[in-house]
Amino acid sequence: MDIAYYPGCSLKASSALYDVQSRRVFEGLGIYLKEIPDWNCCGATSAGKVDDFLAMAMPARNLGIAEATGLAEMVIPCSACYSRTLVAQNRLEKDPVLKDTINAELSRKVGGGIKVSSILEVLLTAVASGDVAKSIRVDKKTLKGFKPACYYGCLQTRFPEAVPVPDDVENPQGMEKVLKALGIQALDWSYKTDCCGASAAVTDADASDALMARIMKDAVARGANCFVVTCPMCQLNLDAYQDRLGPKHGIRERLPVYFITEILGLAMGMGVEELQIDRHLTDATTLLKELELI
Amino acid sequence: MTVPAHAYDPEAARSLIVEVSERSGQNLLACYQCRRCAAGCPVGEETGYVTPDRLIRMIALGDRQAALENELVWRCVSCYTCGTRCPNDIQTARITETLKKMAKEAHLEPLRPKIADFHSAFLESGVRWGRANEMEFMGIYEVKGALRSMKKKDFKSIAEELKTQADLGLSMFKRKRMHMGLQVSAGRKEIQRLQKKASQKKR
Ligand code: SF4
Numbered sequence: 001m002d003i004a005y006y007p008g009c010s011l012k013a014s015s016a017l018y019d020v021q022s023r024r025v026f027e028g029l030g031i032y033l034k035e036i037p038d039w040n041c042c043g044a045t046s047a048g049k050v051d052d053f054l055a056m057a058m059p060a061r062n063l064g065i066a067e068a069t070g071l072a073e074m075v076i077p078c079s080a081c082y083s084r085t086l087v088a089q090n091r092l093e094k095d096p097v098l099k100d101t102i103n104a105e106l107s108r109k110v111g112g113g114i115k116v117s118s119i120l121e122v123l124l125t126a127v128a129s130g131d132v133a134k135s136i137r138v139d140k141k142t143l144k145g146f147k148p149a150c151y152y153g154c155l156q157t158r159f160p161e162a163v164p165v166p167d168d169v170e171n172p173q174g175m176e177k178v179l180k181a182l183g184i185q186a187l188d189w190s191y192k193t194d195c196c197g198a199s200a201a202v203t204d205a206d207a208s209d210a211l212m213a214r215i216m217k218d219a220v221a222r223g224a225n226c227f228v229v230t231c232p233m234c235q236l237n238l239d240a241y242q243d244r245l246g247p248k249h250g251i252r253e254r255l256p257v258y259f260i261t262e263i264l265g266l267a268m269g270m271g272v273e274e275l276q277i278d279r280h281l282t283d284a285t286t287l288l289k290e291l292e293l294i
Numbered sequence: 295m296t297v298p299a300h301a302y303d304p305e306a307a308r309s310l311i312v313e314v315s316e317r318s319g320q321n322l323l324a325c326y327q328c329r330r331c332a333a334g335c336p337v338g339e340e341t342g343y344v345t346p347d348r349l350i351r352m353i354a355l356g357d358r359q360a361a362l363e364n365e366l367v368w369r370c371v372s373c374y375t376c377g378t379r380c381p382n383d384i385q386t387a388r389i390t391e392t393l394k395k396m397a398k399e400a401h402l403e404p405l406r407p408k409i410a411d412f413h414s415a416f417l418e419s420g421v422r423w424g425r426a427n428e429m430e431f432m433g434i435y436e437v438k439g440a441l442r443s444m445k446k447k448d449f450k451s452i453a454e455e456l457k458t459q460a461d462l463g464l465s466m467f468k469r470k471r472m473h474m475g476l477q478v479s480a481g482r483k484e485i486q487r488l489q490k491k492a493s494q495k496k497r
């Protein structure tokens with residue numbers, strides 16, 4: 001099956017590993033990601049804080065390009081890009097004047113109709129069809145050693161305006177279901193939808209370190225041996241700043257922060273280098289050795 | 295924590311609440327001060343006495359200066375927790391985002407200039423190239439910060455900032471998480487034309 005794919009800026013830079021893994025893992029599930037041509041930045045959360053019009057116009061252009069591919073669905077792995085694009089699609093549907101204003105300058109116009117999906121929505125269809133379970137190539141016992149705290153962050157389930165939310169807002173279960181199909185039991189914990197601070201990690205370190213410390217402490221207290229995430233911003237923050245916030249907040253433990261595609265890829269028998277897990281900033285290979293996955 | 299009294303000016307109150315409601319798309323008048331938003335706000339410990347409900351109250355009372363210059367406006371991380379839980383569907387993140395823009399239009403120095411710099415540097419990079427280039431916008435962001443500290447002769451914070459960013463940069467470089475090439479999209483022309491048209495309309 002072909003599906004339109006919007007990678008977004010971070011999957012072409014600091015989180016390029018997520019782009020590589022997503023393509024490989026989806027291919028293993030028989031889903032082919034077709035990157036839409038000449039896409040642009042969605043504006044992320046910054047646009048909403050600086051320029052409301054651009055916050056709609058930037059994702060709108062990508063929607064027009066995606067529709068022109070003729071594919072029925074577009075997957076967006078980054079939570080911020082997913083959120084901005086879904087919100088813009090909804091707004092344009094309700095506001096024909098805004099839609100016309102934006103369409104006037106676009107070579108590929110927004111009509112409406114393409115389904116914008118998060119990475120979990122697409123993975124869950126592969127769980128339902130049994131393709132995820134069928135793709136497992138390693139001894140299932142090794143996978144049972146993962147004790148993950150699934151971390152969703154903000155933008156998978158909370159939106160600035162009313163859009164159809166595909167998962168439970170306060171207690172989403174999408175990642176847990178995907179992991180269950182691999183025989184992995186995720187932990188129940190309290191901070192799965194709390195905020196990591198996003199860009200505040202750079203601009204307001206005290207605030208974001210306090211947020212991440214709460215997330216870390218609960219995960220550790222529940223006995224987690226790793227995080228599993230879908231958002232590249234959450235991944236980079238939790239991955240890059242454990243050594244900064246740990247000493248400040250009395251946290252000695254360090255937890256690897258895996259993308260869901262890394263766990264899927266490992267279960268499919270892919271290696272650390274193939275999945276680029278060696279690009280993590282917090283050690284992510286020791287646990288895999290302990291579990292005898294590598 | 296003591297909450298300062300805000301003066302009530304009926305005329306100012308009406309115009310302020312109408313302006314913020316219209317621009318943010320939120321019905322501030324629906325707020326009945328139940329503080330469900332405040333209970334879940336993750337930056338509550340960083341923003342002093344200003345919680346989402348109190349920000350709305352300041353606006354309802356017409357205290358423009360307090361509404362434009364407070365910690366929540368700048369330190370709100372747009373997590374949308376308050377709005378998702380508000381029984382009246384008031385999304386305070388949209389209100390803080392609106393107040394940031396209003397503060398800028400009123401030529402007020404942002405209470406947290408680094409936060410303002412970051413978001414403008416990010417968006418400008420996205421519009422200039424069609425794609426946000428991390429190395430470029432982070433560079434601009436750092437330079438803006440350094441220039442500001444230099445004006446204040448605050449060399450210590452320049453040194454500290456440089457060290458933190460250099461440490462992080464080095465570990466990211468080692469792990470191949472830094473991308474040196476420039477990302478561009480030819481479609482940036484379309485975005486730039488739209489931006490120009492919108493700003494002409496505003497004037
Ligand atoms: S939850 Fe909504 S109604 Fe209650 S105080 Fe907050 S903004 Fe007002």
Ligand code: SF4
Binds near residue numbers: 331369386
């Ligand atoms: S969106 Fe802002 S005000 Fe609302 S809960 Fe999050 S940080 Fe607090």
